[in-house]
Amino acid sequence: MxxxxxxxxxxxxxxxxxxxxxxxxxxxxxxxxxxxxxxxxxxxxxxxxxxxxxxxxxxxxxxxxxxxxxxxxxxxxxxxxxxxxxxxxxxxxxxxxxxxxxxxxxxxxxxxxxxxxxxxxxxxxxxxxxxxxxxxxxxxxxxxFMSNHLGDIFGTLPNGAIVYPLKPEDKAQLxxxxxxxxxxxxxxxxxxxxxxxxxxxxxSGPDVLTWSQIAALYTEELGRPIEMATCSEPEWVAAAIKGSGFEHWLAEAAAHNFKVIRDGGFLHTTSPQLLALAPPRRTMKEWIAEWAPRSPPPPAAQ
Ligand SMILES: NC(=O)c1ccc[n+]([C@@H]2O[C@H](COP(=O)([O-])OP(=O)(O)OC[C@H]3O[C@@H](n4cnc5c(N)ncnc54)[C@H](OP(=O)(O)O)[C@@H]3O)[C@@H](O)[C@H]2O)c1
Missing domain, CATH: 3.40.50.720 (NAD(P)-binding Rossmann-like Domain)
Known part of the structure; x- marks a missing residue:
């Protein structure tokens, strides 16, 4: 058991x-x-x-x-x-x-x-x-986690953007x-x-992707332009609290991840023992294909 x-x-x-x-x-x-x-x-x-x-x-x-x-x-x-x-x-x-x-x-x-x-x-x-x-x-x-996007960006996708306190060229191995x-x-x-x-x-996942590549995957999947836009960390924290219902302490703590991403801290690979056991195989492209169609439509289509 x-x-x-x-x-x-x-x-x-x-x-x-x-x-x-x-x-x-x-x-x-x-x-x-x-x-x-x-x-x-x-x-x-x-x-x-x-x-x-x-x-x-x-x-x-x-x-x-x-x-x-x-x-x-x-x-x-x-x-x-x-x-x-x-x-x-x-x-x-x-x-x-x-x-x-x-x-x-x-x-x-x-x-x-x-x-x-x-x-x-x-x-x-x-x-x-x-x-x-x-x-x-x-x-x-x-x-x-790729699933962080569910809380983070579904509020901004209808307006054609993913918005993070990151540069488009920042990258991670989600x-x-x-x-x-x-x-x-x-x-x-x-x-x-x-x-x-x-x-x-x-x-880690199978791919290293920049945030602009992630925006391009949303563009391809949704068939409308999705751009990567940069906000400040306090703006992201405020949106996480207001839009996604994060508690204040958790939004502040989660926002630290963006500093880690900017510093390249999420570019690590999977430990060899785990690659041999069950290598992570689900790609961001597949995740977006599964989840993006469930995001709210742009205002004109509502
Ligand atoms: N998000 C990331 O990028 C990331 C990356 C690496 C590691 N982690 C770690 O992974 C863990 C989250 O994993 P996950 O996404 O699988 O978890 P999750 O879906 O957020 O939550 C797992 C379960 O925890 C239970 N839970 C019990 N008491 C809770 C409480 N007071 N508040 C919230 N949930 C409570 C809930 O089950 P019931 O409601 O059914 O009781 C919930 O379904 C965290 O420890 C996090 O630090 C996250």
Missing amino acids: FFVAGATGNVGSQVVRKLSESGVGVKAQTRSSTGGKVAELQRLPGVEIVACDLMDKAGLAEALQGVKAVFLVCGNAKEQAQMEINVIDAAVAAGCTYLVENGTHAGYTNKDSPVEFGRHHWEIEEHLAKSAGAMKWTVLHANW VDPRDVGDIAAQMLLDSDPSKYHGLHLMI
Whole structure:
């Protein structure tokens, strides 16, 4: 039996899908037992929905009984460190043999990070390394998710632009979070995950793209001109709060990614072990072909 925390999210839902496809039993954790994403997971063979808040230690202790391996991801939240630490402690107490944790950008995962969720991830990873006991573990550090575009630009696409505090020539090796999920599932299913024990592994998508190339892909897919426009970081933060509903602290923290991109920090490749296991294959072109048609139309067509 496997346990996936954060099962309704971008990465967790793919881990559940892949584990289900391989024929094993999966406990899929979510705070709510209703909603479209839960219903989708519920339809998968071998999947049991576990409705439990990650702050509920007793609920987690019960849910982790009989579980062999755990995938741990949680959306960025003020309580993220405590929530993930609760899962780690429950997994150790239940005698789980392996846990894969979804980290964030390794470059800003530290105690004094300017990025608040970078400090949360540091606390989680410190706890994991110190408290895992006999349980084996691995931390994954993925590149910027392609799915960030859903929150970031769908408000500006109708006006013919993607708008970031970046130059058109800035570039990154963005990854589809489903590729991260594919890798994590393969690791959990491995007959000897001890070869990944204690490792911090990197994951990036298959292509390096500039922001102007990304705009060109939107242009091609939507059949109308989409330009790459530059805004200031405070403008992006304000738009993320007003347009996409980010909490203020999270918008400020997420905006730090643009400095990392400008400095080339998102040009890392995937760790060789993971390239051998399940190489990330979903391209930005494919992601845009899948998602751009769902974006709102330009005002004239509304
Ligand atoms: N975005 C990126 O570019 C990027 C890149 C690398 C790493 N990361 C890291 O990846 C993680 C996010 O992964 P993801 O996109 O798969 O996650 P997600 O979809 O944002 O969230 C995963 C799940 O977390 C659960 N959750 C529980 N408590 C929560 C709370 N208080 N606030 C928000 N969600 C909560 C939610 O499930 P229920 O509502 O069903 O309970 C949600 O579906 C973060 O830790 C982030 O630092 C992100």
